[in-house]
């Protein structure tokens with residue numbers, strides 16, 4: 001998946017309220033009606049925790065004193081689970097002792113509002129918590145975005161690739177990896193200058209974003225190298241995608257320099273089903289195919305199957 | 318109580334949010350439901366159900382100010398606190414229950 005506004009949290013954030021007192025639900029719903037947030041209310045810690053997993057809200061407003069699972073326990077379980085540990089929690093509680101506050105903050109709460117609460121104050125505190133969440137997400141994401149092309153960077157690739165290899169190993173579903181390298185890129189830079197080279201890199205990135213599907217992860221691996229992770233994608237289909245990129249790029253007219261042709265080579269490693277091939281081994285196989293494409297004259301894509309019964313070759317271009 | 322001196326016992330108690338269009342609907346709801354809450358408090362007293370009485374007082378303390386009835390929140394808070402010191406004795410908090418109930422009787426939407 002490429003970077004888009006939704007991932008940066010530009011959509012209306014969901015705020016989940018967990019409180020055993022329905023008055024709190026009613027009051028917050030009335031008071032926050034005009035805020036840029038979607039409010040969801042739950043009446044118990046147990047149901048609330050389920051909803052947290054299901055909705056992945058941007059913020060949780062949490063009561064501490066509740067029958068059954070209390071707020072401390074909800075906090076504890078959220079922090080113990082990697083899928084919920086980053087969701088900010090604002091505690092809304094009648095418990096006023098410094099001990100309770102310290103415990104709540106130790107368990108990861110970002111703010112603590114005491115009941116009875118002033119609704120104006122609550123409103124600005126929720127806004128502040130949402131804004132903080134937004135900025136942290138943006139920073140985290142910026143650190144994984146390539147500045148020149150806007151694609152995911154190497155750091156993001158390393159993280160996602162490990163995840164996807166593990167996921168495919170667990171589920172036995174297909175998986176493909178494509179490595180792209182621009183042909184004779186040094187000549188582009190030397191002949192037309194670095195700004196022209198940068199424009200080519202940006203053009204390739206745009207092309208990858210257009211061709212990649214929602215679930216694909218397009219990254220700039222470094223220099224003039226790009227990679228696309230294709231979850232749930234058999235190798236033949238991945239080779240197809242590479243072909244579309246390759247053909248579209250060689251057909252591109254570069255502004256001001258119509259005679260200039262830019263081409264790209266690609267190596268694909270792909271698996272149709274269960275494989276225990278390691279993450280680095282995958283990359284080596286894709287790299288070998290890239291090398292093969294280069295040595296066969298460039299402007300082409302080469303693919304082999306990973307795992308299963310012996311390597312099968314397939315080339316295009 | 319301080320509040321009793323400021324307002325005669327029969328003067329209507331009106332929400333401070335009575336003219337807030339965002340709030341009026343839920344204030345009406347609160348006022349409508351209030352007799353049921355008082356009834357529940359009285360039942361808890363009759364049944365000597367301290368746990369329920371504490372919960373009801375606690376919730377009213379938290380909720381009433383939000384609907385614009387700070388005095389009721391205060392009275393419920395006094396009841397909750399008295400329950401804590403009366404060591405589970407209902408007799409010890411009868412005065413606070415009556416104070417709260419008579420305040421609630423004066424509540425009007427506008």
Ligand SMILES: [Mg+2]
Nearest residue numbers: 020063065066
């Ligand atoms: Mg509670």
